[in-house]
Amino acid sequence: MRAVIQRVTRASVTVQGQIVGQIDTGLAVLVGITYDDEPEQVAKLARKITQLKILRDSSGSDEPKQRVDVVQAGASVLLVSQFTLYANANKGTKPSWTHAAPGKIAQPLFDTLVAEVAKYGIAVQTGQFGAMMDVEIHNDGPFTIILDI
16 A cells, blocks of 8 residues: 655545545555555555644644644544556656556445544545546645555
8 A cells, every 4th residue: 555645734626526535634645555455565555644643733733742643633634546556667758657556446445445444533635536636735834755565
């Protein structure tokens, strides 16, 4: 699994002109799933997302020693499935998608990730799996972390 985690002041996903998910302060997480990912990786990624101390504390300070996790901040998470995170563009100019899991494998794992993150008591919003989405992210910092689990 691959995740691009961004600390945001707000983020939203729109499909066919309708907002399907939106958050204020929190984390926008783009999630890529590959063909051999397992439920254990889903649980590990959920723990990482919820326990990374990258949000500002109540004082608004961005000092590393004062950062808090999503639960401590009372923040939200927007999870967006994005198979393009597994694009391979090393040869030629057309990306290959052979490392991205097909929907029948990826969607159940993505749905499990949503449920796992929610278990931590976090408000979770999502995009729409498999849809053409307009994703609006207002990165706070900017602060972006890439995880391969």
